[in-house]
Amino acid sequence: MNSYREGKMRHAGTVGAVVLLSVILLLAGAETFADESVYEIQKKILKSAEEMYMPGLAYLERDPDPGIGEWIREKALVWMPLVNYVEDHVPYESEIEDEETIARILEAQANDENAVDEDGRLIGEPDEPEAAATEVTPTVDMSIEKLRDFDYLLSNFYTVDSSTMIGPDQLNADDLLGRSMKIDNTEEGPKILIFHTHSQEEFADSTPGDTATSIVGVGEYLTQLLNEKGIETIHDTGVYDIINGKLDRSNAYENAEASVRPIIEANPSIQVAIDLHRDGVAEGTHLVTEVNGKPTAKIMYFNGLSRSRTNGDIEYLYNPYIQDNLAFSLQMQLASESMYPGFVRHIYLRAYRYNLHLLPKSLLIEAGAQTNTVEEMMNAMEVLSDILYSVIMGES
Numbered sequence: 001m002n003s004y005r006e007g008k009m010r011h012a013g014t015v016g017a018v019v020l021l022s023v024i025l026l027l028a029g030a031e032t033f034a035d036e037s038v039y040e041i042q043k044k045i046l047k048s049a050e051e052m053y054m055p056g057l058a059y060l061e062r063d064p065d066p067g068i069g070e071w072i073r074e075k076a077l078v079w080m081p082l083v084n085y086v087e088d089h090v091p092y093e094s095e096i097e098d099e100e101t102i103a104r105i106l107e108a109q110a111n112d113e114n115a116v117d118e119d120g121r122l123i124g125e126p127d128e129p130e131a132a133a134t135e136v137t138p139t140v141d142m143s144i145e146k147l148r149d150f151d152y153l154l155s156n157f158y159t160v161d162s163s164t165m166i167g168p169d170q171l172n173a174d175d176l177l178g179r180s181m182k183i184d185n186t187e188e189g190p191k192i193l194i195f196h197t198h199s200q201e202e203f204a205d206s207t208p209g210d211t212a213t214s215i216v217g218v219g220e221y222l223t224q225l226l227n228e229k230g231i232e233t234i235h236d237t238g239v240y241d242i243i244n245g246k247l248d249r250s251n252a253y254e255n256a257e258a259s260v261r262p263i264i265e266a267n268p269s270i271q272v273a274i275d276l277h278r279d280g281v282a283e284g285t286h287l288v289t290e291v292n293g294k295p296t297a298k299i300m301y302f303n304g305l306s307r308s309r310t311n312g313d314i315e316y317l318y319n320p321y322i323q324d325n326l327a328f329s330l331q332m333q334l335a336s337e338s339m340y341p342g343f344v345r346h347i348y349l350r351a352y353r354y355n356l357h358l359l360p361k362s363l364l365i366e367a368g369a370q371t372n373t374v375e376e377m378m379n380a381m382e383v384l385s386d387i388l389y390s391v392i393m394g395e396s
Contacts (some may be wrong), residue, residue, distance in 0.1 A: 072326075107156075129152045139341070142334055147173035157299050157333055157347055163308045164351035170326060177306065177334075179327040181361060182394035185231060189269030191392075192226060194219045194276055195236035197256040197355065200247055201278035205373050211237070218367060218377045219322055225385035231392070234270075236263060257355050264358060265322040272361045272392060275354065277302075278377075279366040289342045291383050297368030297376040299384060301329040304354040304364070316355040324360035335387050361392070 140156050147153050150168040160166060183191050199216050206213040212220070216237055223235040240255035241247060256275070264270050279300065281287065287298040303325055306317045319325070329347050336344040348366070356362040367384070368377050389395070 031224045062345075077322075103197060103351075140337060142337060144173060144177070147177070157330070159346040159348050161348065161350040163309060164305050164307055164349060166307075166349055170305075170323065173292060173330075175323065176327040176330045179324060180230055180394075181229075181328050181331050181391050183271045183286060183361070183392045186392065187269055190232045190234045190267050191269060192231060192233040192272040192274065193263060193267075193270050194223055194233060194274045195238065195260050195261070196240075196277070197252050197275050198241050198249065198277055199237070199239045201370070203278065203370060203372050203374050203377060205285060205369065213374050215276060215367075217374070218278075218381060222274075222276065222380050222381040223383060225381060226388070228383060229389050231389065233264075234267070236260060250378075253353075253355055257358070260358060262353070271356075271359065271362070273359045275364045277364065277366050278372075279369040281369040281371060283371060287368065287369050288372065288376055289343070291340050291343060291379065294379045295373075295376050296343065296383060297380040298343060298345055299368065299370040299380055300366040301332055301347045302354070302364040302366055303329050303347060303349050304352045304356050305349055306351070306353045308351045314351070314353070319353050319357035321357055321360040321362065323358045325362055328361050331391050332387060335391050339387055339390065340383050343387075 056199070150171055153171055154160070154166075154172060158166075158171075185191060196215055196219055199211075199214070201215040202208070202213065211217055220235055220237075223233045226233040236259065238259045240259070241249045241252040243251075260273070264273065279287070289294050289298055290296060303322075304317075304319070305322060306314045306319045308314055333344055333347055354364050357365060365384070367380055
């Protein structure tokens with residue numbers, strides 16, 4: 001707060017200097033044009049101050065013929081660039097955003113990853129009507145020539161939340177596809193860690209209290225499938241969204257990081273971290289397709305950009321791996337569309353971090369929604385394990 005007050009005092013001193021300088025020049029002009037009365041000179045001084053500090057009012061009252069007083073004022077304001085230069089080159093000490101602002105941003109991160117309107121519909125992507133599961137054929141051109149077109153890439157593979165923004169420098173197809181997502185599967189120890197920031201998410205036919213039918217049970221099945229494919233995977237079943245026996249997501253991401261980071265540090269062989277979630281949609285929405293003759297929940301890859309449209313980069317949610325995260329999700333998206341068209345929704349981009357800074361190869365996956373059945377979710381894990389194997393083993 002001291003730096004803030006000092007800044008205000010410097011600004012006040014500068015303003016005072018400008019006013020004094022303007023008065024001196026106005027008086028000097030008055031001597032040159034001695035035929036004007038003292039009263040008229042005073043009016044000019046007041047008018048100049050008014051135009052500097054109440055420009056809207058001054059404009060409304062402006063005389064269409066500027067006259068000699070306007071000439072004097074303009075001469076005085078010639079000095080303003082010098083004053084502005086001094087002001088701009090004074091070392092600026094900005095205050096960190098107040099705790100209340102930070103708390104609001106962290107709360108926004110803690111809530112469901114996708115913005116939902118008052119009717120429960122996902123903002124930025126139309127709801128998909130409930131329908132019988134059907135086989136889907138590829139409809140999107142995934143050639144590198146097309147993917148190099150930023151507008152094409154953005155409109156066909158991404159949904160950008162209104163809270164954030166992204167440009168062609170970040171969504172550069174050559175860069176994102178040129179980053180290797182292949183893991184080293186030769187050394188001992190686990191390679192993948194699966195966890196759940198929101199462990200209480202359930203499905204249409206989940207049994208209350210039975211974790212086997214919740215997102216945790218779905219994560220356990222994905223862990224089993226990956227281990228069966230020869231990629232050692234561990235499953236963290238920690239609960240981070242229950243406080244004092246009640247659902248409370250306000251610090252879920254911070255709680256998850258506090259437990260997940262030590263697991264990664266204790267197992268340096270871990271190269272992939274997956275935060276597995278379930279989406280929330282309108283009750284009439286059924287995110288389902290058909291794969292290998294089975295009704296299968298659709299999934300969505302999710303990226304946090306640590307960047308707000310309003311305030312720019314969110315420094316206290318710093319993530320050095322944003323480009324790697326984006327590369328991982330895009331490569332997973334393209335492999336999904338190639339291997340199982342219709343299985344994935346658009347990649348969702350939002351402003352915050354969501355613990356994607358834990359590893360370069362970090363994924364946040366929204367698998368299905370509360371309207372999907374447990375069977376549809378388990379079928380989705382079979383498909384997801386195939387896609388993940390393909391990408392991280394370098395066989396895509």
